[in-house]
Amino acid sequence: MATFKITEKGMDVEVKLVEDLTKEELLEFPAFKNWLTRLTHSLSLQESNPSHPFHKSPYALKSLTIQSFTRFPHPTPRLGFLSLTASLLNTKNESLPGSIFLRGPSVGMLCLLSPRDNPAEKWAIMTIQARPAAGSLAFCELPAGMVDGGGTFAGAAAKEIKEEVGFVIEERDLVNLSELAGRMGGAVGRGEEGLEWAMWPSAGGCDEFIPLFLCEKRVERADLETWTGRLTGLRDEGEKITLKLVKLEDLWWDGARDAKALGALALYDGLKRSGKL
Structure with a gap:
């Protein structure tokens, strides 16, 4: 050795x-x-x-x-x-x-679709995919992906949204929910230890941290039905993803197994109540 x-x-x-x-x-x-x-x-x-x-x-x-x-x-x-x-x-x-x-950082995305005739109605896009580590072939979770190489977290989020969800969005149109919440109450920088503003899902044994982003998009009501069941992902890299729409008010239980979904929903609700969104 x-x-x-x-x-x-x-x-x-x-x-x-x-x-x-x-x-x-x-x-x-x-x-x-x-x-x-x-x-x-x-x-x-x-x-x-x-x-x-x-x-x-x-x-x-x-x-x-x-x-x-x-x-x-x-x-x-x-x-x-x-x-x-x-x-x-x-x-x-x-x-x-x-x-x-x-394993390094990842990004998670709360992608919300609203019909143009009722912007207050919001649907979250979930992915259904195989997660053998969880013993599942149909795990329901928010779109997410690892951060590879250089670039920004927002750039990685935009890339994953394109690959997993199927629409193009600019980095500037994404909201970093984790960072926005971290700076509430006069918080400055990343704190004394310098840890990134992010969700740390398994800090007891893994270095992975996941900044959570918000992406909102208006669509025609007729188009909402086309999202559920849509197949996406990088097939040549083993990604076989099916999309599912979930009402935002039901996300807390429909995504209850997914820490990203629960974290993003808590940040979204808190930031809404605080007038930051």
């Missing part, structure tokens, strides 16, 4: 690599780079902030063991997922949970 050390920015971390993964691949993997940056920044706050709960006995990252990885084949082979364990010890030799799955 190959090993190396990360010594930059005051770190002294031993890294054990799994077979067929190189040091260069690991250090260039965006999800790993961003996770390590967030973690080291948060660790630095322990000693600089006297009110930090770990100020008297701060934790340090001692070592990383890469357990497994997945490469995505399309459009070109690249690192996609990474599983690792991190050794985090404090001055009393106490440890923090360190089993971590890295």
Whole structure:
């Protein structure tokens, strides 16, 4: 098993690599780079902030063991997922949970359709698709997708809306519900730890965070019926998606298994009540 050390920015971390993964691949993997940056920044706050709960006995990252990885084949082979364990010890030799799955950020979209003859009537577009990880071949959820490479979250959301929902929308027409809510009450920036304004669906073991966007579109009433049952998705990449329309007032129970749907609905309702939408 190959090993190396990360010594930059005051770190002294031993890294054990799994077979067929190189040091260069690991250090260039965006999800790993961003996770390590967030973690080291948060660790630095322990000693600089006297009110930090770990100020008297701060934790340090001692070592990383890469357990497994997945490469995505399309459009070109690249690192996609990474599983690792991190050794985090404090001055009393106490440890923090360190089993971590890295996959990077995603985006979720609350796409609302309103008939032109009654703009107050709103229908949410849901996707029905296979989610083997959940043991399901017909999982009902909001449109969503991983953020690949560079670009903005809004750009990724617009791309997924085109691929999964089937209409083109400009980035400027999307509303970042997560960021808008995060800045309520005088909140500035991302807070002391610098975490992105987003939903973190499984922070106990995964780095994924999901900014939630709002996309609203007016359509002819006759066109509403054409959305349910429509087939979409990138078929050559294994995406087989069927669309379904759900009344906005029914989204809380029709999308009750989907954290994105519940989060987006809560943000939408809160921002509406606060006059921000």
